[in-house]
Amino acid sequence: MATQQLIRFDWAMKNILRDKANFGVLEGFLSELLSTEIKILELLESESNQQTEKDKHNRVDMMVEAYQGERIIVEVQCEKQVDYLSRILFGTSKVIAENLKKGSEYRHVKRVISVTIAYFDIGQGDDYVYRGSTRFEGIHTHHVLQLSPCEKELYQKESVADIYPQYYIIRVNSFDQQTRDNLDEWIYFLKNEKLPKNYRAKGLQEAAEKLDVLKLSGQERRAYERYLESLMDRASFYQSTYGEGLRKGRKEGLTEGHKKGLAEGEKKGRQDGMEQVARSMLAKQIAPATIREVTGLTMAQLGV
Numbered sequence: 001m002a003t004q005q006l007i008r009f010d011w012a013m014k015n016i017l018r019d020k021a022n023f024g025v026l027e028g029f030l031s032e033l034l035s036t037e038i039k040i041l042e043l044l045e046s047e048s049n050q051q052t053e054k055d056k057h058n059r060v061d062m063m064v065e066a067y068q069g070e071r072i073i074v075e076v077q078c079e080k081q082v083d084y085l086s087r088i089l090f091g092t093s094k095v096i097a098e099n100l101k102k103g104s105e106y107r108h109v110k111r112v113i114s115v116t117i118a119y120f121d122i123g124q125g126d127d128y129v130y131r132g133s134t135r136f137e138g139i140h141t142h143h144v145l146q147l148s149p150c151e152k153e154l155y156q157k158e159s160v161a162d163i164y165p166q167y168y169i170i171r172v173n174s175f176d177q178q179t180r181d182n183l184d185e186w187i188y189f190l191k192n193e194k195l196p197k198n199y200r201a202k203g204l205q206e207a208a209e210k211l212d213v214l215k216l217s218g219q220e221r222r223a224y225e226r227y228l229e230s231l232m233d234r235a236s237f238y239q240s241t242y243g244e245g246l247r248k249g250r251k252e253g254l255t256e257g258h259k260k261g262l263a264e265g266e267k268k269g270r271q272d273g274m275e276q277v278a279r280s281m282l283a284k285q286i287a288p289a290t291i292r293e294v295t296g297l298t299m300a301q302l303g304v
Contacts, residue, residue: 028203
C-alpha cells in the first residue's frame with residue numbers, strides 16, 4: 001500500500017494548523033471524532049499559543065471555538081504524566097471559569113469538549129478511544145435524569161450530558177494498526193505520520209496537501225528535524241533516569257527477599273529516578289513549574 005510521509009500532528013498544530021487557511025485539517029479530525037460536522041469559528045488563546053524557547057517543553061495544545069458555540073480543547077501529550085486525568089479536569093474547569101463574564105447567568109456557560117491525543121499509557125483498558133460525559137442516575141430507580149421541556153428551551157440542548165464537559169482520550173500507542181472506520185484512518189496517521197493513498201476520512205486529503213514533509217521550506221525542515229530530535233532526547237532522558245532508579249530499587253527490594261522489600265524498593269527507585277530527572281532539568285534551567293509537572297516534585301523536596 002503506497003503511503004505518504006507527513007508531519008507529526010503535534011508539530012503541525014504548533015506551526016501550521018493555527019493558520020485559518022489550514023483549519024480544514026483540524027475540522028476534519030474533530031468531525032470524525034465527534035461524529036458531527038465541526039466548523040471552526042476562531043482560534044482562542046491556549047497554553048502553547050506563545051512561541052517561546054521554554055514552551056518547547058510544554059504539551060502542545062489548541063483551543064478553538066466552533067460555530068456551534070463549544071470551546072474545543074485539543075491536546076497532544078507525548079511524555080508520561082501520572083496525574084494527567086486530573087490535568088484534563090483542571091483544563092476544562094479553567095476554560096469554563098475564564099469564559100463566563102461576571103454578572104452573566106449560568107445558562108451562558110459555554111460547553112467545553114476536551115480531546116487528548118496521548119502518546120503514553122494513560123489508565124487501563126482494552127480500547128484506544130474513550131469518551132466520557134456527565135450523567136445523573138437515580139440511586140433507587142436507576143433512571144437517568146432528563147431535561148424538562150422548559151430546560152431544553154433554556155439551554156437549547158436535548159440532554160443533561162450536552163450541558164457538561166465531554167472528554168475524549170485517544171491512546172495512540174494502543175491502536176492496533178487496523179483501520180475499521182474513518183476515525184481509525186486518522187489514528188493511523190497520528191501513530192505513523194503516514195497516510196495511505198486510499199484513505200478518505202474528512203480532513204485527511206487536506207492533511208496530505210498541507211502536512212507533506214517534502215513541501216517544507218529548508219528552514220521549516222530544519223526546525224522540524226530539531227523538534228524530532230528533542231522528542232527523542234527527552235524520551236531517552238526520561239527512560240535512562242527513571243529506568244536506572246527503578247532497576248536500582250528493584251535490586252534493593254530483591255536483596256531483602258520479601259515482596260514488601262520489592263514494593264518499597266520500586267517506590268524508592270521511582271523517587272530516585274524522579275529526583276535525577278528533576279535535578280537534570282534544573283541544570284538545564286527548565287522552569288520550576290515544568291519540573292513539578294513532569295516529576296511531581298517541588299523545589300522544596302529537592303532542597304532548592
